[in-house]
Amino acid sequence: MKFYADLHVHSRYSIATGKNATLEWYYYWARVKGISIIATGDFTHPQWFGEINEKLKEDGRGFLVFKEEPAFEGEAETWLQGTREIGVRFCLSSEISSIYSEGGKTYRIHSLIYAPTIEVAERIRRKLEDVGNLSSDGRPILKLSPVEILRIVRETSEDAYLIPAHVWTPWFSLFGARSGYDSFEVAFRGYEDEIFALETGLSSDPAMNRLLSSLDRFTLVSNSDAHSPSKIGREANIFDSDVSYYEMFDAMKKHNNSSKMKGSAGTFIGTIEIFPEMGKYHFDGHRSCNVSLSPEEAERAGGRCPVCGRSLTMGVLHRVKELADRDTPLSREGTAGFVRRLPLVTLISLVEGRGENTKGVRIKYESFISFFGNEFDILNEVDLRDIERNFGEVYAKLIGKMRKEELKVVPGYDGIYGKIRNM
Ligand SMILES: [Zn+2]
Ligand SMILES: [Zn+2]
Structure with a gap:
C-alpha cells in the first residue's frame, strides 16, 4: 500500500x-x-x-x-x-x-x-x-x-x-x-x-x-x-x-x-x-543589508557583504557545493525520486492575495479538503479538470505548474524565507 x-x-x-x-x-x-x-x-x-x-x-x-x-x-x-x-x-x-x-x-x-x-x-x-x-x-x-x-x-x-x-x-x-x-x-x-x-x-x-x-x-x-x-x-x-x-x-x-x-x-x-x-538558508546573504547572493556571487565578493563589509551567512547551497565532488546530481535507475510541492495553504494565499493565516484563506482551505478528502490527494493525485471545475482555472493552472515544477522561487537567505515569483 x-x-x-x-x-x-x-x-x-x-x-x-x-x-x-x-x-x-x-x-x-x-x-x-x-x-x-x-x-x-x-x-x-x-x-x-x-x-x-x-x-x-x-x-x-x-x-x-x-x-x-x-x-x-x-x-x-x-x-x-x-x-x-x-x-x-x-x-x-x-x-x-x-x-x-x-x-x-x-x-x-x-x-x-x-x-x-x-x-x-x-x-x-x-x-x-x-x-x-x-x-x-x-x-x-x-x-x-x-x-x-x-x-x-x-x-x-x-x-x-x-x-x-x-x-x-x-x-x-x-x-x-x-x-x-x-x-x-x-x-x-x-x-x-x-x-x-x-x-x-x-x-x-x-x-x-x-x-x-x-x-x-x-x-x-x-x-x-x-x-x-x-x-x-x-x-x-x-x-x-x-x-x-x-x-x-x-x-x-x-x-x-x-x-x-x-x-x-x-x-x-x-x-x-x-x-x-523556499528555505531560510538557501543562498548566502546578509539580512540587515538586504543582500542575497548566489554561491558564485558570494565567492566573487570574497565572502563579505558588499554593503557593510561584514562576513556573509553562508547558505546551504554554497555549503553543498563546497563539499560536492560532482557538477550534476547522480541519477541512478531504481533509486528513490522526489517531487517538489508547496503547502496548499501557500498556494491558496498566492491565488487569493491574502496572508496564510487569514480567515478567507482558511475557509478556502477547508472547502478544498472537504471536497477532495485530504491535502496530499489535492497536491499529487486529483485530476486537474476536477480542480478547475470546482475551484476555477487559476487553481488548476497553479497546481499543474507546481506538479510540472515550473514555479520560480526567489531564494531565501540569512534567515529570510524564499518567495514564489510567478503564478
Ligand atoms: Zn533539529
Ligand atoms: Zn551587510
Whole structure:
C-alpha cells in the first residue's frame, strides 16, 4: 500500500512550539494532510511520554494508535468528517541535540531516534536520563556524541534506529557550515554501517545531496520538523509497503545494501520536498543589508557583504557545493525520486492575495479538503479538470505548474524565507 510518513515533529514540551502540539491535533492534521504515519516526537520527555502511554496503544506492527478515537468539537469535528479515512498511526520518535567537545573542538548535531515499542522507548529514555536532563525540553540537549547515542539506541533494540537530522542546517547538523564536522566518517567513525538514512532538511533536496558521491549509499528522507500540527507534511516520505514499522525501515535500508534486512521490505518511493529555495538558508546573504547572493556571487565578493563589509551567512547551497565532488546530481535507475510541492495553504494565499493565516484563506482551505478528502490527494493525485471545475482555472493552472515544477522561487537567505515569483 502506498502511504505518506512524516517522521519528525515536536510536542508542546519542546521550546517554540504551540499549545496545540498535542497527540490529538497531530492526529487531526495527519488526516487533513493525508499522512498515515506521523511521528510522536519527543518520547524522551517524561510528561509527553506519560501522555503517549496514557492515550496510545501498540498496533502490533511497531506503530501506535489511540486507545479511544479522539473527539473534536464544532467546526473541527465537521471538518474532520470531510477527510478520507486513512488509518493514522504514530511512530515513536525523538530528537536529541548533542553539544559536546572533543579534541578542543565543539560539535553540535541533532539526531532523530526511533523505537518500535513503548517498552524499547522507555528503556532508551532511562539510559539517556542517566546522562542529562530530559524534562527541560522536548528536544533535550545532551553532552553525548552521536556515536554514543547510536550505541545506546542500537544496544537497546536491533529495531531501534538513529537518523542524523536536517544534515545541512548551518548550526546543528552533520554537514552544517558551523557545526564542526566535514564528513560523515568523522561523526560516525566505527559505526558507519549502522546509519542507512539521512534527513535532508527543508533547505536542501535530494538533487543537491546527490552532488556528493560520499552520500550515494544513503536513503535521503524528508520530514516537516513541525513545531505545530498544521505544519506537518511540508516535507514527507512516500512508501509502498505494508503499514508496519519494520517494513517501513526495511524499505529505507533497501537502498543501502550493507544494512541487514528482515524478510521482504516494501519500497521507499521517495520524498515530497518543499522547493529548497523556499528555505531560510538557501543562498548566502546578509539580512540587515538586504543582500542575497548566489554561491558564485558570494565567492566573487570574497565572502563579505558588499554593503557593510561584514562576513556573509553562508547558505546551504554554497555549503553543498563546497563539499560536492560532482557538477550534476547522480541519477541512478531504481533509486528513490522526489517531487517538489508547496503547502496548499501557500498556494491558496498566492491565488487569493491574502496572508496564510487569514480567515478567507482558511475557509478556502477547508472547502478544498472537504471536497477532495485530504491535502496530499489535492497536491499529487486529483485530476486537474476536477480542480478547475470546482475551484476555477487559476487553481488548476497553479497546481499543474507546481506538479510540472515550473514555479520560480526567489531564494531565501540569512534567515529570510524564499518567495514564489510567478503564478
Ligand atoms: Zn533539529
Ligand atoms: Zn551587510
